[in-house]
Amino acid sequence: MLSRRGFVRGAAAAIAGAVAAPLVAAPLAKIRALGVMRIAVYRDFAPWAAEREGRLVGIDVDLGKLIASKLGVRGEAIQYIADESVDDDLRNMVWRGSLLGQAPGDVMMHVPYDRVLGQRNDRAVLIAPYYRESFAMVCNRATTDCEVPPPQLKGKKLVAELDSIPDFYLSGSFGGVLRPDVKNKLSGEAAVAAVAGGEADAAVATRAQVEAGIKASGDRLTLRKGPLPAMTSPGWNVGMAVKDDSRDLGDEIERIMEGLAKSGELAGVFAAHGVEYRPPLLT
Structure with missing residues (x-):
């Protein structure tokens, strides 16, 4: 199975305590009614999400909160430990919640934007590819x-x-x-x-x-400016995911992301963390 740990393996640390949150991922109308969007990010995954001096910071944290602000709600970033596969992560972070009792988020950041992965996980919808990693x-x-x-x-x-x-x-x-x-x-x-x-x-x-x-x-x-000889991975697109009954949220996020890319705000989020924005390669 496609594994997030196969690319970057998160340090295994226990989540202390239960998270006070809605029991299920919320569609757009409910998010606006609650006034908050829960942003699921990987734990100990700098520069995307990591704790620094008691604060959760990173590209995915900032981008998720920027999207929430465009929706007119507050963004709340929630950390999740990487499981054995991205399929498990989608279950934990998008549509069911973890076996430790942690509720899913409304949107999951940093999902490999992969057609086969999407077909295999019909409870989650892959959306809004926003970076080309390598x-x-x-x-x-x-x-x-x-x-x-x-x-x-x-x-x-x-x-x-x-x-x-x-x-x-x-x-x-x-x-x-x-x-x-x-x-x-x-x-x-x-x-x-x-x-x-x-x-x-x-x-x-x-x-x-x-x-x-x-x-x-x-x-x-x-x-290193030159290519890595014999490197078998050509790179991969990074996107997001929402629950299958939150497609309206996914559609709105894609609309917002298109605007962020055109305005330069998306590149600015990456630049703030020292990373050059590279748009996804889509076919």
Whole structure:
């Protein structure tokens, strides 16, 4: 199954306490009557959603709240732990709620916008693709030439998120020549931070994680400009999801997103977190 953890694996932490919320995801009229839209985001998933000094911040948090403001309601971002597959996440975050008793959100952020995934999950409706994600390499500017063919990184200290595509790429590509040099972190954010802190020479993570890490590090990091040879993932579109009985909400969100893209507000949300906005590739 298509797994969010297969791209970026969230750190496993327990949610403390029950969430006071409506028992089911709400269609548009109910959201407006309540005056609040619940925005389901992944936990510990910077730069998209993460707690910083007691506040939940990130691209998905800001974008969800911006959409809510355009609807004339307050946006409330709710964190969810990534489950074993995106199918499980759609169940937990969109149409049923988690086995821990956490109610679903009204809209789920950061869903792979994938036709097969949508067909397999008829209780959720995939909507509003808003970003094209991919993988990138980042290097310590002082120790590593990021543009060399990756096999020439043998002997360098390499890092990637545990059991992720970047981990498999560094460990398994090029005949496994780099495998002895690869160490693991619990997230792509932590892998990039290890390079910035001098613990490693290079990392592979999602492009958003890399760009956000570069912004946070000053001039210590450099982004590989060339492609990643032998990388099997061409990238993927990121969108949202609503419950099957909330299609009116989905339609309104798509209308709002079209306006945000045209006005430049969408790109501004990404830029605030150091990430270049890349529109989805749609066929």
